[in-house]
Amino acid sequence: MNTSESPLARRARSxxxxxxxxxxxxxxxxxAERSHLPALRAVPGYELRALSTSSRESAERSGQVHGVSRAFGTAAELAACDEVDLVVVAVKVPYHRELVETALSAGKGVLCEWPLxxxxxxxxxxxRQARARAVPTxxxxxxxxxxxxxxxxHLVADGYVGEVLSTTVVASGGAWGATTAPRGHYVLDAANGATLLTIPFAHTLDALASVLGEPEELRIRQASRRTSAVDTESGRPVPMTAADQVVASGRLPGGAVxxxxxxGGSSRGTNFHWEINGxxxxxxxxxxxxxxxxxxxxLEGGRGTSTGLAPLTVPDSCVLVPHLDPRADAPAYAVAHAYRRFLDDLREGAAPAVPDFAHGAARHRGIESALATP
Incomplete structure (x- = not known):
């Protein structure tokens, strides 16, 4: 999709x-407050000019808190604002399509949270709608x-591990465990589309593919070992229809496993461990x-005659947003780098480094096609 002549791309190049x-x-x-707001403020080239929430009153309160003068009670009003070039949709998944359609209809570029x-x-x-309108997403x-x-x-591409033999991820989702806060009920209901499969698993699958290539012959199985979680405030059980176990296997390009x-939940042991063995x-x-x-x-590594792992320092060339700290600003850190790369995509008009809607739809399609039938 050629979006290089879109108003958003021209604005970025200007x-x-x-x-x-x-x-x-x-x-x-x-x-959005914990991630997009600090990310945008850390990346030169963006200016937060407007926001909208579920009502004009709440939008005005938010505008006062965050110092945003244009506060709208509807997404349609925000998308129609001449000062807005890029609409960011950062709400619950069931509302994504309607709000994205509103922004696309106004001819604006759109960044939508995952799941798409x-x-x-x-x-x-x-x-399809984004492609038809030829706007950046x-x-x-x-x-x-x-x-x-x-x-x-870069290390894998440069041969640090040699030929990749296998890769293994073992991780915990955080939610979908034995307990849930009141605001966490939403992710327990599979109908909302925000599950262990679609959020942490999908994010990690996309990260893995970006480093090692798209897995082939992917097979995914889900299991529900818990069918409820206890609300931490009321003490009452909350039904859990989303699976709390996701297991996938496949082959990488070249044959590695x-x-x-x-x-679901958190482990007393390992909560995220990813090995790449070559x-x-x-x-x-x-x-x-x-x-x-x-x-x-x-990130740690070891190679050659080394018998253990040693910390590997991320080079400055990979750090595009130096004003954020990778630990203190963790929720915003990767988001800020995505914003920076998106701006580069817009200015250079090359193949996107940041996943667009076509990539998002393909990720949805790959996961759905890999799901094993009961």
């Missing part, structure tokens, strides 16, 4: 700030933009929580 409007930037504790749609059909529909699969992942990708196991060496990425897209990542 050197003037890209005006951003965020749908879902609440006043207290929203994902509530199921494959919605994702494919949004990708991005989907929130930001893990691949994390500097530690970028460095791992790949396995990924995601467990004929000449090994790489290991770890994190305190099982969601690499929002967690600080530690």
């Amino acid at each position: 050197g003037k700030p890209v005006g951003v409007g965020i749908v879902g930037l609440g006043a207290h504790g929203s994902w 749609g509530n199921g494959l059909a919605e994702a494919e529909d949004m990708a 991005a989907v929130g699969l930001q893990a691949r933009s994390h500097p530690a992942l970028a460095h791992a990708r 790949a396995t990924v196991h995601y467990r 004929t000449e060496g090994d790489l290991v990425l770890t994190a305190p929580i099982g969601q690499p897209q929002l967690s600080p990542l530690t």
